[in-house]
Amino acid sequence: MPTLAPPAPEDRSAADRAATAEVPPRPPSGAVLAEQFDDLDQQREADTLGMWVFLATEVLLFSTLILGFVVYRFLYPEAWHVGTEHTKFWIGSANTAVLLTSSLVMALAVHAAKEARWKAVTWLLVGTAALGALFLGLKGLEYYLDLHEGFWPGAGFDVGGPLRQQVELFVVFYYCMTGLHALHMTIGIGVVLTMAILAHRGTMRGHMHVEMTGLYWHLVDIVWLFLYPLLYLAGG
């Protein structure tokens, strides 16, 4: 991707930079240089690092829940077994497949964006969002079935017989973990669709935004790859 050659810092006068600030340079790819940066390389480096740091915080956010879940799994293995048997294995597995596919489509979208094939980008992003929506739909179906079976913490909870209380704890974690993940999915779908609209209108400035969205999407996918075995398989 062509970028502006970084100007030697000594060459730039204050007037030059003032002009830069008012009329941002538009290289062929369309990326806009924000005023605090010297050049596009620096900007890209900052954006990428910022995204990675953000993803690190996301990982820690989920790992707290996962850690709590694992601690209780160690304390109450039988109840966790009951809980895992109760989750809908086939829906969970199908959702895993859906998400993995969506990640693949997302990766293709990033690839297309790097080559500035905006039409392809648009459709690939729409595809990603559709798969994401399918995931949420399946998840919603699972929640619906769960609710019907009384798999919801509260006064009337009665799954697991004598292990009732510990299974309830499992259920609390189940909803917290999948709920937080679903929230991330929803945000992700919104961002992906926004990107798709930008790509469709041709107002996309460079491929960085698509790449960042891709990173986020992959993270949400990876988080699910941790949740899936914990919630659906680990009891077996």
Place this chain on the structure above:
Amino acid sequence: MNVPFFPESASTGAAEVDAIFFVLLGLGLLFSLGIAALITVFVIRYRHGNENADRSNPINENRILETGWIVIPLLMGLGVFVWASFAYYRLEEPPPGEMHEVYATGKQWMWKFQHPNGVREINTLHVPLGRRVRMNMSSEDVIHSFYVPAFRIKQDVLPGRTTTVWFEATKTGRFRLFCAEFCGTEHSYMGGFVVVMDPAEYEAWLQTGDTAGRTTMPGTGVGEPVAPDDVRYRADPQDAGRTDVSPEPWLLQNADREAPAVDRGPVSMAAAGAALFERLRCVSCHRPDSTALYPAQGPSLYRLFGSRVQIGQDRFVLADEQYLRESIVYPYAKLVAGYPPIMPTFKGQLSEEELNQLVAYLKSLGAHSSAPARPVALDSVAAASPPPTR
């Protein structure tokens, strides 16, 4: 005016804690006064205005100096760490031997104590001088912390589990008792005194039912005389003809049952536990006489305390107070391997005190380790109960 500067020391562990404290204080003074002196000297000598000071060849980096002030404090620190850790071990792990067991329950905002022979008191704890006392503590609501500054001991008291702490008093007198973990509105009122008495005096206090320090709490059962019917139950007719019950500790409740129905005063913790054990029909599954022909549905509890219980393929757990308690409240949390999950949970059906009584009873059934062959609770049960007439 009497202004204390240093707390009283009244337990066997206090001296060592104080010794470590003074060593730390010495090191702390050495470093802080050293730093302060250096800063003062440098500031005076090299102050702006004193242009005569020798400022030639200033140093900006010196590996030997840096290594030195890393290694020397580190070694000092490690020394204190090792000492303090051993002292902590001694403070936490009771030495083997006879223990005087006291049960404590924390609740917003009072301490309830019960002695092995059943005497209860609130916010004041009487203990004998020169005997090792072990507190078995749990909470009815939030986290509390049992703190006696003069003994230098502190242990959080948690709801839903049993924690223990031990001490041996070395001075008679009254010492302050605090709750050290914030527990709600009247946290600062949740305290009282530990009264250390000469052993003979203490025994007399226990036996004469001297009610000094025993507060009656109407309606709570605290301090009120225990009605015999509350703790002694008729045998189930079904069991009447059974002779296959093992002769000793299991018979305690029988001994109790056949005792004359007079109020002997407070009933010992273990005896009360035994009565509960029978009332709750625990014995019908936890028979000690399991045979191949007539297997018991639950594991034997004889000599359970202190043993290692297998709860999974390669999982073992030490049967301490916490385990006994947990297995009553949550039978399946650590189910003994090979037994079906059929035990009903007793969560919410037993008060903290009843749980303590059951645990005291289970402990009286013999400990796994041979050192304290007969736990104290058992002794006092035997002492308090008339000999079996059978």
Place this chain on the structure above:
Amino acid sequence: MAIPAPPSRTRRPDLPDTVLPDSAARTRVHYLNDGRTLKSWLLTTDHKRIGLLYLVSITVFFAIGGVFATMMRMELLTPLGDLFTSDVYNRLFTMHGIVMVWFFLIPSIPTTLGNFLLPLMLGARDLAFPRLNLASWYVFMFGALFTLAAVVLGGVDTGWTFYTPYSSTFSTSRVFLVTLGIFIVGFSSIMTGLNFIVTVHTMRAPGLTWLRLPLFVWTTYATSLIMVLATPILALTLLMLVVERLFGVGIFDPALGGDPILFQHFFWFYSHPAVYIMVLPGMGVVSELVACFSRKRIFGYTWVVAATLGIAVFGFLVWGHHMFVSGQSIYAGMVFSLLSFLVAIPSAIKVFNWTATLHKGHIYLKTPMIYALGFIGLFTIGGLTGLFLASLAVDVHLHDTYFVVAHFHYIMVGGTMMAYLGGLHFWWPKITGRMYPEKMGVFSALTVFLGFNLTFFPQFILGYLGMPRRYHQYPAEFEVYHVLSTAGASILAVGYLLPFLYLLWSLRYGKPAPDNPWRATGLEWKTPSPPPKHNFDTPPVVVEEVYDYELDEHTDAV
């Protein structure tokens, strides 16, 4: 993208150290007068203005937290709880803790001095993500609103640690609102940390290599790492607490199968590193001050940098030392005790290096330097008493007593607060373009030092005597020490009020500041005071080593 310049040892060219005439300072366009509307402040993306927005906000919170502290000290003047009810007292110490920790100490130096100085010290025009920076302030204020609402509606009585099951089940106070407020403020913290990390990595001026960074940048960087890595855990922990409270399920409630100790693990896994979020930036400030006012390079610069990173890493491994008597296994206690002894070493390295920096220096006892020396003394005491608490057997006795209270106030107030005030005085000319009154500065610094020691030293004795913390009423034999403490607190209050008044006064009547009144090194001094909106009229290129002080140079501007 930093282009490392050849490490030439050319001396820094003498900067024109001109004092601008009053009128010139007013006519020159700088970040303060470039746009005077409220909108230009509330929608600014200029890191310097955002720093000032934070400065105003946290000053308000410091005042609120201070009022709570004053009321507590008044109550504790007598053994009996005769001024407030227990319920009110519990709310006072809880709100004091919450406001001071999350709304003053954690944001204090990073969001004010850090925001203002980081790009200047790096020679950058702004932070990497200026809009994110502004957003972080709004998120902070949004979270603060919840907390203030909770205060108005009656406050919280759980202690700032929110131990379950009291907080989740038994407390009837505004736990939900406050935890939500802290949860939101956490995101502000994460945003700031992320911004700082990226800025330090990508926006250093040409020639500004990692080992030429001022120590303030290093400590801010280390702090940001902790913020980014620890805060999500707090966020999720509080969220679980809220879920438990709202839906009555038992994540941490033993009555419902939960484990209250797990909450403590989670809480301290954040809150112990948070202690270093609070004190590391203070260490950075003190390093700058000691170097400048001794006219010397910091002794053992690379060792101090290593110590900074060491603290950031080891700080994550010692959370269990808050739980020695909670019922965790004694072997876990030993591991955490050992690690706690180890984490003390980097702090000790710093103290020794600051002291060694004074040797053969040329020491100016200006106000910031007095604060810095005060910091070293108080931080040393705070750190050494930390070792008492890290020693297992001794901690059994001292845990949850006034000894702990005194210890962490020596670190937080004696440390962070001294550094914050010292830094504020040091950079005040750069921030506002005005000098503060020096004599008043020295006087108030000494007042703070005296008042602080009188307030908190008696609490060490109280603690060893066995006085538990969070006590509304207490046995009469402790009264003398509480009276001393309250007396000290009133002196301390004067010490804090004075700078507030004279710094405000100086905004209008202070002498106009020259560009570099202290003849300090560092890029922030190579631009006018106050700086122009884009920080530098010519982008700086760094050719000299860090702290390139010349001994024979004098600060004679003031």
